[in-house]
Amino acid sequence: MPVIDDQYDCLVMGGGPAGSTTAALVAQAGLKTLMVEREKFPRPHIGESLMPETYWTFQRLGVLDKLKQSNFAKKVGVQFVNHTGKESAPFFFRTHDDRESSQTWHVDRAEFDQMLFDNATEKGVHTFDCVRVLEVLFDDSTGKEKRAVGARLQFTDEHGTNEAGAVQTQEVRAKVIVDATGQQAVLGTRVGGRTINPRLKKASLWRHYRDAERDESGGGVKTIILHNEDQSAWFWYIPQANNLVSVGVVADRDYLLKGRGDFEKTFTEELAKCPGVSERLAGAEATEGIVAAKEFSYTTEQSSGNGWVLVGDAWGFIDPVYSSGVYFALKSAELAADCVIAALKSGDTSGESLGSWVDGFAKQTALIRRLVYAFYTPEFRVGKFIAEHPQHQEELVDLLIGRVFDGREGKIFDDLEPWLAAQNKLTAKNAKIAK
Numbered sequence: 564m565p566v567i568d569d570q571y572d573c574l575v576m577g578g579g580p581a582g583s584t585t586a587a588l589v590a591q592a593g594l595k596t597l598m599v600e601r602e603k604f605p606r607p608h609i610g611e612s613l614m615p616e617t618y619w620t621f622q623r624l625g626v627l628d629k630l631k632q633s634n635f636a637k638k639v640g641v642q643f644v645n646h647t648g649k650e651s652a653p654f655f656f657r658t659h660d661d662r663e664s665s666q667t668w669h670v671d672r673a674e675f676d677q678m679l680f681d682n683a684t685e686k687g688v689h690t691f692d693c694v695r696v697l698e699v700l701f702d703d704s705t706g707k708e709k710r711a712v713g714a715r716l717q718f719t720d721e722h723g724t725n726e727a728g729a730v731q732t733q734e735v736r737a738k739v740i741v742d743a744t745g746q747q748a749v750l751g752t753r754v755g756g757r758t759i760n761p762r763l764k765k766a767s768l769w770r771h772y773r774d775a776e777r778d779e780s781g782g783g784v785k786t787i788i789l790h791n792e793d794q795s796a797w798f799w800y801i802p803q804a805n806n807l808v809s810v811g812v813v814a815d816r817d818y819l820l821k822g823r824g825d826f827e828k829t830f831t832e833e834l835a836k837c838p839g840v841s842e843r844l845a846g847a848e849a850t851e852g853i854v855a856a857k858e859f860s861y862t863t864e865q866s867s868g869n870g871w872v873l874v875g876d877a878w879g880f881i882d883p884v885y886s887s888g889v890y891f892a893l894k895s896a897e898l899a900a901d902c903v904i905a906a907l908k909s910g911d912t913s914g915e916s917l918g919s920w921v922d923g924f925a926k927q928t929a930l931i932r933r934l935v936y937a938f939y940t941p942e943f944r945v946g947k948f949i950a951e952h953p954q955h956q957e958e959l960v961d962l963l964i965g966r967v968f969d970g971r972e973g974k975i976f977d978d979l980e981p982w983l984a985a986q987n988k989l990t991a992k993n994a995k996i997a998k
Contacts, residue, residue, distance in 0.1 A: 567597065567599075567689065567691065567694075567716070567733055567735060568595075568597070568689070568735070569733075569734075569735060569736060570595075570735075570736045570737070571595045571596060571597045571689075571735065571736070571737040571738075572589070572594040572595045572596060572737065572738050572739065572907050573586070573589045573594055573595070573596045573597070573737055573738065573739045573740075573741060573903055573907065574596075574597050574598075574599075574713065574714060574735060574737035574739070574740050574741065575589075575596065575597065575598040575599075575688075575741040575743055576598075576599060576696050576699075576714065576740065576741065576742055576743060576744050576749055576750070577598075577599075577600060577742070577743035577744040577745060577749075577875070577877070578598055578599070578600030578602075578604065578676070578680050578683075578690065578692060578743075579600075579608070579676055579679075579743060579745055579875065579876075579892070580675075580676060580679055580875065580889055580892045580893055580896070581743040581745075581874045581875025581876070581877070581892040581893065581895060581896040582598055582600070582683075582741070582743030582744075582874070582875070582896070583598065583676070583679035583680050583682065583683045584620065584624060584679065584683075584892075584893050584896035584897060584900065585741050585743060585874055585896040585897075585899055585900045585903070586598040586683045586686075586688040586690070586741075587624055587679075587682055587683040587686040587688060588623070588624070588686075588896075588897065588900035588901070588904070589688075589900050589903050589904055589907075590683070590686045590687040590688045591686045591687070592904045594903075594904065594907055595689075596687070596688045596689065597688070597689045597691075597735065597737065598680075598683055598688050598689070598690045598691070599691050599692075599694040599695075599696065599716060600680070600690075600691070600692040600693075600694065601692075601693070601694065601695040601696070601719065601744075602692060602693070603692055603693050603720065604673075604676065604677050604680055604692045605673035605674060605676065605677040606673055606676070607672060607673050608672035608673070608676060609672070609767075609769065609811075609854065609856055609883075610672060610883070610886075610888045610889050611669055611670055611671070611672055611801055611803060611809050612638060612669050612670075612786045612799070612801050612809075612886035613638065613667045613668055613669070613670060613886065613889055613890060614667065614885075614886055614887060614889075614890040614963075614964060614965030615638075615656050615664060615665050615666065615667040615964045615965060616664070616890055616894075616964055616965030616966055616967075616968075617667060617889065617890045617893055617965070618663070618664035618667065619664070620893040620894060620896075620897050621893075623897065624679070624682060625682065626678060626679065626682050629678055629682075630668060630678075633668070633674075633678075634804045634805070635668040635669060635670045635671065635674075635675070635803070635804055636668060636669040636783065636784050636802055636803050636804050637666055637667075637668060637782070637783035637784065638666070638667045638668055638669050638783060638784060638785070638786065639655055639656060639657060639666055639781045639782050639783035639784070639785065640653045640654050640655040640656055640781055640783075640785040640786075641653070641654045641785055641786050641787075641788070641885075641963050642654065642785050642786070642787045642788070643787075643788050643789075643945050643946070644787060644788070644789040644790065644839045645790055645944060646790040646791065646792055646793070646794045647792075648838060648839055649946075650839075651945055651946040652946070653781060653785055654959075654960050654963055655781050656960070656963075656964055657781075657782075659957065659960040659961075659964070660964070665964065666782075666783065669784060669786070669801050669802060669803045669804075669809075670803075671803060671804065680692075692720075693718065693719045693720035694716050694717070694718055694719065695716065695717045695718075695719050696714050696715070696716060696717075696744070696749050697714075697715045697716065697717050697732065698714065698715050699711055699713075699714050699740060699749065699750050699753070699871070700712050700713040700714055700715060700734065700736075707869075708868065708869045708914070709868075709869065710869040710870040710912075711739075711740040711750070711868070711869065711870035711871040712736055712737070712870060713734060713735050713736035713737050713740070714734070714735055714737075714740065715732060715733070715734050715735075716732060716733050716734070716735060717730060717731070717732050718730075718731045718732075718733075738870065738907060738912055739870055739871070739872070739903050739906065739907060739912055739917065740870060740871040740872075741871070741872055741873075741874060741899065741903065742755075742871065742872070742873045742874070742877045743873075743874050743875050743877055743896065744877050745875065745876040745877060746859065746876050746877075746880070747877075748863075748873070748876075748877040749877075750871055750873065750877070751863050751873045751877045751878070754865065754868060754871070755863040755864060755865045755866060755873055755877075756863060756864035756865060757861050757862070757863055757864075758861060758862050758863075758864060759860065759861045760860040760861060760862070762936065762939075763860035763881075763882055763935065763939070764815060764816045764817075764860070765813050765814065765815060765816055765819075765857070765859065765860060765882065766813070766814065766815075766816040766819045766820050766855065766856065766857035767811050767812060767813045767814075767819075767855070767856050767857070767859075767883065768811065768812050768819065768826050768829060768830050768833075768853050768854070768855050769799075769809060769810060769811030769812070769853070769854055769856075770809075770810060770811075770830070770849055770850070770851055770852065770853050770854065771803075771807050771808065771809055771810070771849070771850045771851055772807065772808045772810055772844055772847040772848060772849055772850065773806055773807055773808075773847060773848045773850050774806060774846060774847050774848055775802075775808040775810075775843055775844050775847035776808075776842075776843040776844070776845075776847075777802050777806075777808070778802075779802075784801075784802035785802075786799065786800070786801055786886060787799070787800040787801075787839075788800075788884060789837055789839040789840055790837070791812075791833060791836040791837040792836045792837065792838075793836060794941050795814055795815075795818060795836075796812050796813060796814035796818070796819065796833050796836070796837075797812070797813055797814075797884070797938075798810060798811065798812050798813075798833075798837050798839075798840045799811045799813070799883065799884075800840060800843060807850070808843075808844075808847070810840060810844065811883070812830060812833045812834075812837075813882075813883060813884070814833070816857050819833075820855070820857065826852075826853035826855055827852075827853055830853050859880050859882075859883070860880060860881060860882050861879055861880060862879040862925075863877075863878055863879055865914075866878055866918050866921045867914040867915075867917045867918025867921065868914040868917075868918075869912070869913055869914055870912050870917075871914075871917070872899050872902070872903065872914075872917040872918055874892070874895045874896045874899045875891075875892035875895055875896060876888070876892060878895055878921075881928065881931055881932050881935055882932075882935045884935055884938050885931060885934065885935065885938075885962075885963060887928075887931050887965065890965050891928055891931075894924070894968065895920075895924060898920035898924060899917070899920060901920070902916060902917050902918070902919055902920055903917060924968075927967045927968050927970075927971075928967065930962060930967050930971070930973045930976075931962065931965075931967060933973065933976055933980075934962055937979055937980070937983060940983045940987070941987075942983055942986035942987050943983060944986075945959070948979060948982055951982070952978050952979075952982070955974070955975040955978060955979070958971075958973075958974060958975045959975060962975070
């Protein structure tokens, strides 16, 4: 059975990017840290395209050289294709900002997550996979708000039972508990409360292809975002290393998953309505079955409490369209880690102390949510809007890069949202005339 101590300063539940980042930074500050992950690493995961602003967290973690030496595909821009097949000019990050930080990667999540997991180990974190959190332990003896004090763990690998065949469990105590268990949100669903965004009840189906079209003009590959012909869905097209491309379709949950038959049939039907993707896949070979995900746009009502805090997808998720998921997981983890370090050193592990980063984080990430809302408006034509409002091109690229934590107010929306409303009225007027 793995050897886990009985007492830690910080227990991080979940070994994905958010968990590994939090754990590594807390341990680097000299605090005794345990990180447990229920799955066996490495394991595949959705979310392969990064935003360039991840650079700064990677730099702090000390993994930039590993990323530069990896075979991950270099991501240099983003391109949009509308429902008529018209392609926007690519948004190349380097033309906007020529620093090294403007280039990022499309990653294999199994390999990428393993790299961050190993980095946490190198920083002194006690790291264990195949360890499931059965429950978070609370102390309510003070009569005030219950304080998270530890967790009961179960070992699920080959060491998970003793000679008599009984399941092995262990209770671990910690001064701070960090929930980085993603959508599962072991602690967050119990005490944080989750609200599904009613405007973004989406689902996705995705898979990998080999030998698909690959455009490396501009010094690397781009994320391509394509609408299908009737705008009922959109596709991501993400070239990766080893001649692979990740292709996924996103649409309203009910439209994509209800009454459509099996996933393979649905995916094929949607491909037929998106020539921009199907043409790029001509002659390509699917390498695996379809993977489905749903209800991935949500927020939590309470992000921290006495002795605990949520990070990454346990805190919330917006939408896959602009590839903000991994970046916001990393950034929330970095901000939370700083609060955990300060709280442990001061002895104040209250929810206010551990969650003092949340309000600012929520305010700035809301800019990406507004851009997501714009994307799902049928009248959204990014090229047309920029042609009519060229003064906003700089900020649009900033948002695509992920540059939102600089206190900006989102001036682009002062024109974008009224423009969308006007386009909507024009569409309705033309439809009425056509009748």
